[in-house]
Amino acid sequence: MKTLSEEMHYAPVVLCLLAAAAWPAALCQNPVPIQFQTSPVLVRTGAAAVLDVITVSSALSISWVSPSGITLGLWVGGQAVLNNAVQYTGRITITATQLQISPVLLTDTGNYTVIVDPGSIVGMRKSSGSVLLHVFDAVAGVKLSVPPVALEGSNISLTCTWTMGTETSMSWTKGGTTISPDYRITVTGNSLVINPGNRSDAGGYSCMVYNLVSATTATASLTVYYGPDAPVLQQNSQANCVGGGQAVVGQTLQLACTSVSLPPALFSWQQNGQSVAADQVNGGVLTLQAITTNQSGQYVCMARNVVTTQTAKQSIGITIVKTCLSVGAVAGIVVACALAVIFIIIGIILLLCCRNRDSRLRGDKPNPSSAPATQNQPKQTVQAQKTQPPARRPPTPPPVLPLSQFKALPRQHLPEKRPVQQLRPERKPQPKRSIGIVQPSPHWNAVHGPAHMQGPAHMQGPAHTLSQHHSHMQKQVFRSRMRY
Incomplete structure (x- = not known):
């Protein structure tokens, strides 16, 4: 029986033979195809992060490795084998093609690696792939602050704040329209600055804070205080007398003063530099009853804004007369006088025509002494005679001399x-004779x-x-x- 040391002595030789026999087959194998259903995977903290891999269905094993290099577990033989990593304890679930982390933490962000072993599949070899998991804190606690007193002409600053959210961005809108910076509007950090402010800047503003997984909007209303503008004075039932005069003695005079202001302006009146009694003033309306000529003069309306502390004034001259002739009355008098003159002229013309007719009738009567002479006169002479004044009487003949x-x-x-x-004979000097x-x-x-x-x-x-x-x-x- 060979000892372990002797067997280890022949191990390199055996490995070399096996490698030489397997080398041609290894050169003909392709890596197992690996794709991810979503890449990168974006998820907010507290939610479930799911990493789906698409590969061969008959793989021998699929294992998952964390960004830090710790093997989280593998799927082999139709079941999951988990590694008890401290950072992921109780949060890892592995299926045939999925790795699920729930709930996900902000620290779970990173690249996760999957290793697929095809096993006995001919022509394929083990391969790996990675996918990015990006975890965000969702945006929360957004608040928009506006100044309590914003004055026209001054600097107005709006501030947007939030309590949660990572990798955030902001946008500003007014009335649903995106605000773009210009010569008056500047966006710096989380602030919107308007300088100088205008009354048209009042309205509803919104700031939206967002990242890749969440967005939250806050809205606030901005009030811009302004005024008072130059007052406008109006007189009720103005007389408009010819030659001057806006009111008549004994009437009631009302002067209305208006001014554009926010908040509404407070009004006061002066007459010829003296304050008018408060009981005669109702808002911006000054009422004077049973007026006299002594109340003629310069009336001044003063408007004051208690917020902006600004004032504005306007004056009007009032002349009170005893008798008032309106433009219509004067026009009627002029028309009546013109008609009277026309009638007088027509009467004179008719009178002259009647007198001329009577004169012609008297001139047509026959005269024994002048009949032979007028029968042969041309028409021009007769017309000349008819134009003679009718009142002229024939001259008295001179007395007969002894x-x-x-x-x-x-x-x-x-x-x-x-x-x-010839109407009259030409008289020529005659020479004297003895x-x-x-x-x-x-x-x-x-x-x-x-x-x-x-x-x-x-x-x-x-x-x-x-x-x-x-x-x-x-x-x-x-x-x-x-x-x-």
Whole structure:
């Protein structure tokens, strides 16, 4: 019987022979295929981590190794053989293709290795693969803090905090819209800073803290205090009198003052620099009853914000008059005056038309002395006569001079017969003649004919000739004056 030392002496030789015989077969084998259903495996602490491997179903054994190199157990012969590793005690479950760790701890994070032994499967050899298990602490305890008093124009900072969560990230939203940094908004760490703040920044804000396995959102409402803005003054039932005046004596005057402010502004009034009694002020409305002219002046409304401690004021001038003429009343008076003037002008025109008609009717009556002369006048002369003033009376003919006075007058030729078209005969200076026998003029011959001058009875002396001439001149002057 050979001792153990002798057998050990021949062991290297036996191994060498076996290796030489198995070497050609080893060169023709492929590794067992190994895949993982999920890689990496992400899980939160306290949950169950499941590592699924996909490989040949008839493998001889499947063993699992922890990130630290400790064999957790194996599946062989249709049953699990576990290794009592201290770190995983009571938390390991092995099946044909799974390794389950429950509950998983944050320290379980790492790469886990699976080793598959195909056994007697021809053409395959043992192989291994690894999968990453990533354990996170879930996000919890998220809280969003906003400043209790945020003023417009100042720095406003919002802070988001949380109590649990690893490898976290953050995002900010307002009203469901993601907030992007700009020249006023800065995101630093877990804070959102707005500088300067604006009244439009008020609203609901949300911060979401998340990692690969969880997400939690916190919401808060931001109130931005502002104002007061410049007050706006309004007067009820303003008179709008022409020439100035916003109210009438005896009426009730109300002045309303409004200002945009948060919280609502407090109002006070001053008249000509003096405070108005508080019983006359209701909010921003100043009421003055049975006003008098002494209450005219400058009214000032002052608005004050108790939070922002800011003030704003606005003034209005009120003139109280005894009598008020509105724009409509003045317009009515002007229209009435214009209509009166128009009616007066129309009346004058109608009166003149009536007088002209009466004058034309009087001018159409026949005149024995002027009828022969007007029958042959052209239409232009008749129209000129009709335009003469109706009130003009014909001139009185001159008195008949005695013969003795007529002889003393300078001798003149009788006027020649003028055309009827001329309204007035042209008077030309006549040369002076010595008193003697008057020579008959062409007009004389046209009227009396040359037969009257024949015979000695008509030429017996200058007295007879002058008497006839004087009588004829009186007739011509009378006819001339009657004509005009």
